[in-house]
Amino acid sequence: MLPIFVSDSLGWFHGYASQKVQDALLAILSSGPVPRHVAFIMDGNRRYARSKHRVVAEGHAQGFETLSKVLEICMRLGVRCVSVYAFAIENFNRSPEEVEALMALAESKLIEISKHGAMLDQHGIRLNALGRRDMLPPNVRAAVEKAEEMTRKNNKAILNICMPYASRDDIASAVQTAAEKAVESDNYDITEDDVDAYMSTSAVGSPPVDILVRTSGVKRLSDYMTWQSCEDTQIQFSSRYWPDFGLWDFVPIILDYQRKVWSSPA
Known part of the structure; x- marks a missing residue:
């Protein structure tokens, strides 16, 4: 067995080397065509939790951590807008315990963003909550409004958190307003x-959606951004559960996007 200090040093070196590789890879990818808007259906939190023999709430909590990491990757690539399907209107039909846990988690993360929004401020990200906010509990709605207000002056990038959201509701509201x-x-x-x-x-x-990614191996849009994804959007499905999704899952998606952009007629 290696002495502890040798083992720790090797661990540090591996992490350092790995970060160097990731930095170089992101720099190379960002030199090619970069999507302006990437939307994610963050699916698989519950199945991830069950696969780890954990409660469902822990899967959702890990999903929020993954969102932070993926957002950082997108910003470093130069993606201008990221949209995530955080809570569907129909999710209110889930068990009261799970809905309450999701609302509590959303409130705590939004409060955290309001107090310590270092990454949002660092990258100039403005946060928007899209959907039927009138359906949210008053405390969560207040946290949403506070987070939006804290990032309102940021103008370099956009993070759309869709909650509670449904494409049919979005389209119906737009048609009603247009009428x-x-x-x-x-x-x-x-x-x-x-x-x-x-x-x-x-x-x-937000610009039009260039790439829509759904994780967990499920191949359907689940009433998410169907209007925004009906024309030139590249739809990608990943077999990874959302909490496991990371850079090495995202790289092939970006490479495929760049290949299609380069091969399309001018």
Whole structure:
């Protein structure tokens, strides 16, 4: 057995070398075409927890930690906007215990961002909560508003946390607003562009979705950004549970995006 100090030194060296490799890889990738907007369906938290013989709440907590790491990777690549499916409207149908745990976790993380938003400020990230915030408990809604206010002046990048969210609700709200504006202006010719202008992502200045990633091996969109992903979006499915998702899972996705950009007609 190696002496402790030798073992620790080797561990430090491995971590240092690994970080150097990651830094070099991100620098190389960022020199090629970089997506402006990447959306994630962060799926697999519950199955991850069960596979580790842990309670479901621990899987969701680990999922938030993964979000922080993936966001850092995206910022270092130069991705301008990241959107994540944090809580679907239909998730309110889950057990009261799980819903309460998710709401408590969301509140604590949003409060943490408000107090110690180092990474958001470092990268100039503005946080937006998209969806039916009126369905959130008052304490969570207050935490959302505080986090948005704390990052409002950041203008280099965007983080959209979609909670509680559903594409059908997003589209219906946009159509309703477009119709109301049409009535006000006496112009009843509502176009696709009119509806697009009132989608939640457009309202906060998000560019179109270039890549949509779903983890956990499930191959469906689950009512997430179907309007925003209906044209040129590259949809990618990863077999990893979200808490296990990391740089080495993301690299092939970025390389595939760059390959398709380079091979597409000018």
